[in-house]
Amino acid sequence: MPLTWVLPILIVMGLVAYGLSRRRAIASVAGDARRLHSLPGHYGLNALLATMVPALIVLALWTVAQPLMIERMVAADFPRDAVAPGSTLALTLSDVQRVAEGLEDAARAGVIDAGRIAAMNLKEATEALRAGGTVMAAPLTEAVLTAAVEYHARTVAMRRAMLATLLAVAAIGAVWALHRSRGEFRARNAVEQAVRLLLIAAASVAILTTLGIVLSMLFEAMRFFDQYPWQEFFFSTTWSPSFSGRGGASQLGILPLLWGTLYISFIALVVAVPIGLFAAIYLSEYAGKRFRTVAKPLIEILAGIPTIVYGLFALVTVGPLLRDAFAEPLGLGNSASSVMTAGLVMGIMLIPFVSSLSDDIISAVPQAMRDGSLGLGATKSETIRQVIVPAALPGIVGAILLAASRAIGETMIVVLGAGAAARLDLNPFEAMTTVTVKIVSQLTGDTDFASPETLVAFALGLTLFVITLCLNVLALFIVRRYREQYE
Amino acid sequence: MTDATRGNGRAGQGSLLVSDARTARRNAAERRFRIYGLLAVSIGIVALVVLLVSILANGASAFRQTTIRIDVPLDAARLDPSGTRDPAAMAGVTTFRYAPLLREGLAATIAAAGIEAEVDDRALDEMISDESVAQLRRHVLANPDLVGQTVPVEVLASGRIDGFFKGRVTYASAELDSNVTPEQLRLAEELRNAELLRTGFNWRFLTAPDGSDTRPEAAGLGVAILGSIYMMLIVLALALPIGVAASIYLEEFAPQNRWTDVIEVNISNLAAVPSIVFGILGLAIFINFMGLPQSAPIVGGLVLTLMTLPTIIIATRAALKAVPPSIRDAALGLGASKMQSVLHHVLPLAMPGILTGTIIGLAQALGETAPLLLIGMVAFVREYPDAPPDGFFDPATALPVQIYNWTQRADPAFVERAGGAIIVLLLFLLAMNLTAIFLRRRFERRW
Numbered sequence: 056m057p058l059t060w061v062l063p064i065l066i067v068m069g070l071v072a073y074g075l076s077r078r079r080a081i082a083s084v085a086g087d088a089r090r091l092h093s094l095p096g097h098y099g100l101n102a103l104l105a106t107m108v109p110a111l112i113v114l115a116l117w118t119v120a121q122p123l124m125i126e127r128m129v130a131a132d133f134p135r136d137a138v139a140p141g142s143t144l145a146l147t148l149s150d151v152q153r154v155a156e157g158l159e160d161a162a163r164a165g166v167i168d169a170g171r172i173a174a175m176n177l178k179e180a181t182e183a184l185r186a187g188g189t190v191m192a193a194p195l196t197e198a199v200l201t202a203a204v205e206y207h208a209r210t211v212a213m214r215r216a217m218l219a220t221l222l223a224v225a226a227i228g229a230v231w232a233l234h235r236s237r238g239e240f241r242a243r244n245a246v247e248q249a250v251r252l253l254l255i256a257a258a259s260v261a262i263l264t265t266l267g268i269v270l271s272m273l274f275e276a277m278r279f280f281d282q283y284p285w286q287e288f289f290f291s292t293t294w295s296p297s298f299s300g301r302g303g304a305s306q307l308g309i310l311p312l313l314w315g316t317l318y319i320s321f322i323a324l325v326v327a328v329p330i331g332l333f334a335a336i337y338l339s340e341y342a343g344k345r346f347r348t349v350a351k352p353l354i355e356i357l358a359g360i361p362t363i364v365y366g367l368f369a370l371v372t373v374g375p376l377l378r379d380a381f382a383e384p385l386g387l388g389n390s391a392s393s394v395m396t397a398g399l400v401m402g403i404m405l406i407p408f409v410s411s412l413s414d415d416i417i418s419a420v421p422q423a424m425r426d427g428s429l430g431l432g433a434t435k436s437e438t439i440r441q442v443i444v445p446a447a448l449p450g451i452v453g454a455i456l457l458a459a460s461r462a463i464g465e466t467m468i469v470v471l472g473a474g475a476a477a478r479l480d481l482n483p484f485e486a487m488t489t490v491t492v493k494i495v496s497q498l499t500g501d502t503d504f505a506s507p508e509t510l511v512a513f514a515l516g517l518t519l520f521v522i523t524l525c526l527n528v529l530a531l532f533i534v535r536r537y538r539e540q541y542e
Numbered sequence: 543m544t545d546a547t548r549g550n551g552r553a554g555q556g557s558l559l560v561s562d563a564r565t566a567r568r569n570a571a572e573r574r575f576r577i578y579g580l581l582a583v584s585i586g587i588v589a590l591v592v593l594l595v596s597i598l599a600n601g602a603s604a605f606r607q608t609t610i611r612i613d614v615p616l617d618a619a620r621l622d623p624s625g626t627r628d629p630a631a632m633a634g635v636t637t638f639r640y641a642p643l644l645r646e647g648l649a650a651t652i653a654a655a656g657i658e659a660e661v662d663d664r665a666l667d668e669m670i671s672d673e674s675v676a677q678l679r680r681h682v683l684a685n686p687d688l689v690g691q692t693v694p695v696e697v698l699a700s701g702r703i704d705g706f707f708k709g710r711v712t713y714a715s716a717e718l719d720s721n722v723t724p725e726q727l728r729l730a731e732e733l734r735n736a737e738l739l740r741t742g743f744n745w746r747f748l749t750a751p752d753g754s755d756t757r758p759e760a761a762g763l764g765v766a767i768l769g770s771i772y773m774m775l776i777v778l779a780l781a782l783p784i785g786v787a788a789s790i791y792l793e794e795f796a797p798q799n800r801w802t803d804v805i806e807v808n809i810s811n812l813a814a815v816p817s818i819v820f821g822i823l824g825l826a827i828f829i830n831f832m833g834l835p836q837s838a839p840i841v842g843g844l845v846l847t848l849m850t851l852p853t854i855i856i857a858t859r860a861a862l863k864a865v866p867p868s869i870r871d872a873a874l875g876l877g878a879s880k881m882q883s884v885l886h887h888v889l890p891l892a893m894p895g896i897l898t899g900t901i902i903g904l905a906q907a908l909g910e911t912a913p914l915l916l917i918g919m920v921a922f923v924r925e926y927p928d929a930p931p932d933g934f935f936d937p938a939t940a941l942p943v944q945i946y947n948w949t950q951r952a953d954p955a956f957v958e959r960a961g962g963a964i965i966v967l968l969l970f971l972l973a974m975n976l977t978a979i980f981l982r983r984r985f986e987r988r989w
Contacts, residue, residue: 059931108709122833150656247881251795257787258796260853261808264848268819271826337579354586357593359975361909364597364940364964370949370956372596403589410586434568436575457814464816466912467942471949492820497915498825516822520815526816531807 059311061114061218065225069107072229076102076236078225081407084238093243101242104249110225117217125209126152129202135258137198141443143505150308152202154195154203156212157184173204272520275504275513282507283307288514295479296497296508303515309518311477315487319398319473320462326402331409338410339417351414359405362467369400369472379539390474395483397472401465405458411445412457416450417443449537459524466491490515546626599970601961609626609696610670610733613654614647616682616746618690619892627686637675644670644678644697652729655736661725669726671698672713673753673760698746701758701955707741708779710954746943747962752944758955761948763963765923766790769839770908770970772930777844777850778906782900784847785854793862794856794884797903813852821913822847822888829917834917835938839927846907853906857899861892896987901978905971911942919943 082091084090091098117225130148138147158180166186172238175183180203181195212502236242259263280288283305291308330417338347374391377399420443426436444451474486475496497512556562559571620639623727624631645666673717674697676724681695682688702722705711707730716724733739752761796802824845826835865888873883914920919939926935939947941963948960 064727098871119832130570195710211684244877247879250881251791251984254663254791255794257784258791260851261805261812264812264851265808267827268815270825271823271831272819275826276846300665330585333582335577336588337576337583341576341579342583350583350587353590354583357586357590359905359971360593361911361942361967361971363909363945364968366911367600367945367949367957368596372602372963373591403593406586434572436572436631437568439575460814460816464818466816466818467946470912470946475691491816494818495912495915496821499580499918499920504830511825513822516819520819523816523819524811525816525966527811528807531810 061221065110065221065446066224068503069103072102072106075229076233079233080236080238080240091238091242093246097242097246098236098240100246101249102229102236104246105228106225106226108253109228110221110247113224114217114221117220121210121217125206125213126343128208128209132205133202134198137196147305148202148433149207151199151202153198154180154184155206158203158207159210161186162282163291172207174201175204181275197216199207199437217261250463268520272479272513275510278518279507279510282510290513291421292491293481296511304507309490309515311479312488312490312493312515314479315394315473315477316463316491317359317487318483318487319395319401319469319489320459322394323401323462324397324455324459327405327409327458330402330449331458332413334406335410335413335417339414340435340439340443354410355407357403358411360404362404362465363471365400365404366467366471369396369468373400374472377484387482387484390486392472392474392486393484394473394487398483399467400472401462401468404465404468405462408458408461409454411452413451414533415448416447418532419445419450437521445535449533452532454528454533456533460526460530461525464491464519464523466495470495490519494519544597556929565934567801570705574577587689592718597961597964600958601963601965603710603742604958604965605709605963606741607746608699608707608739608741609697610648610739611696612644612647612670612693612738613680613692613694614649615650616689617643619684623687624687625688628792629686633681633688633691635679637665637679640675640679640682641667647692651738652733655738657729657732657735657736661723661729668722668729669700669703669730671700671757671759673757687929696962698759698853699730701953703727704741704759705908705955706730707734708958711960724795726733730821735827747959748966752939752947754922754924755951755953758951758959761956761959763941763944763966766941766963767927767966768927768937769842769923770940771933772839772938773843773846773940773971775930776934777846777904778900780843780847781850781854781935785851785900786804786896788851789855789858789862790889793859794888799843809855812848813856814964816912817849817910818912820845822918823848823915824913835937837921837923837936837939839938840934841917842914842919843934846910847915848902849910849913853903854896854900857902858892858896861895861899862888864895865891891901891987894987898978898982898986900975903980904911905974905978908970908974909942909959910969911946914940914943914977915946922947943968
């Protein structure tokens, strides 16, 4: 790992630059620190930042770009007819990479001499790989070995080049900062400007994340729509991916998945909204202080429990219970995983979500409105129903929309509680499946990123993202508007 | 008096002390409404209790494990054909040779205890976990001098025998089960009466790696706990500095312009994006594009970092906002720059709030499952990852994923393990949340 060496070297260089720069600044004013523009430490920090930050940026970019560039170069040299029948160039190249890394592992483990790699023959290389602990699926071929040796050589060369570049960048930064380290230099302003840029960069990570989400899903989804007609995807009512890997046989319609998602979310909201809302009203309007301090945190514990726990609860407790108590006696089916199971458990999960948001909103209604209504002779419940809830309604709607978005995007409860069969049905005791379940099942296990069966997950993800995004933006908009109203 | 008030009121009719029908109705409605509220709160609390009790009831038994004490004759002729006691030479002897030794040892132990066994050799074999054979072999290879002696070893009983002592397997269910017979159970009971078989605290559950599909009794959380800790370290090292820096910028420096608006909307959106979408991001960007290894804590850590950032940013901004402007004004008045006033005065005062938010964000990240499924952490991993930083790139699993993994296996003994793993996970979460509450109580200042 060159990384483990590069970082300490850079840190040491930065610290040395710090010390030198600080001393030089003090020396430039003949030891009288009062004549410096900034504190001595600022001159040091300026040199430290100038040494390390550009070098770290180069390091980050280089680490991302290096494998891509090497792969492209090796691919250009790789003889196309050496690709095994039934395999693809990409797969073979990943083999090449494995072999190259395996040889390096072997060299590091001391099994072979690093200098020998370039001159190895097939037998030697196979043995070295085995001794180094690399397991190969297929026997090594001459072409792969040649490419791997080239890959290795280029990696080593690139690594050296990277080290040299990094050191040069760091040294230039250090020298430049040292050169500027004099009494009249406004070091504080320079440092603060740099720190400010770092802060802005940190704040932009959020934007990069969103961009990354949208772009990654958009690209792969477009590759999916190249292979599969979008009309079929959005309007077909059958979901039956073929497992043979032949693209033509699959039917990938999103409608049954959306139906399952919406049905389960609907049941979850039917459970969570009344309970959450009434709990919020009771806690904020009726409950005494002592009851409130006990009950509110208890309900909020529900929000802190991981969804996998709810999933297991659905699988082990709720599912069999519903099947034995309702579905089988009523003749509605005999499946433990069902829309009802997932919906009920998800409803429980959403109770604290609805209740704490509504609580905030109800508390934000001005006391004067309550006093006015009570003063006119209304009972407490009349005040709540006819004054507080209407006043808080936009905020409550926003909270419900946020809960709906959470329900639609929930994964583990439905993976464990709802089942895997895609169907359009009204019976809530039947197993159905959701968008998120299918994303998980299409992307785990053996995946082939060229087949529509795998790529469809990205289209599903994009659909999910767009739906939840719309709900979130709408909800945030409503909540924000409402807050401003009473502030 | 106008007509309106006269028609509406009840002045002058009846006594004030006797409520009329309408008042009674309104008061009844009031009481009903109140009961609805109380009912809603109770449903929430009851749901919590049922959830916790059902998990505890399911998982508590995972912390106990049945073992059998066997005197195993380590036959030199079979284990060390070369006679050199050289571990390298003995490594050629596979577990296949060790299995009969354990069985013979068990038979001899049973006979020595004066128990009459009505079971054949194969049935004896089945009572011992397959894992124990491998364990014995490792033990012998580590201590070659033991060969030739008869040593007492404590081996795992098979999953069904273990289940029998936890009430999961009964004589009735054994009749229908192809993996265990009532005779074996009877023998196990006699072994326990002879104090050769006992059920004790299950340390292996916390330290051992995952067991294969057919060895639930050997499955442990060691790799998963290590993987989770690695990921939390990465999340802490990345999300805390980035989150705090972003919040300082947004709260203290950002001008009111379009760009700031875009960032703010983005952060509130990211907080509500489904977690599985972050998994897709990790798969597409970190694994497929940047070529980071699958199943590695580094990828999991990066994905969870992006997920946790909004939580930390929101908490940090609230903490920064709570520091009164007078602190900033005083610092500026004494000649500090804006940056100094923030870094030297506002930030330290906001630190308790920031740490509380960070711990809560970490707790969320620790329990997150869905994104990790997509980046390959469901893989079956038996090797412990190396020490960091190299270990960040080794395959590992995480606690919640291990739970999911166990729920997908056929043997019902794995459900018990999943329940036990959930207890471990909840204990971690409880500890983190208590730390957060403690920090808030102890250090938070009210202005």
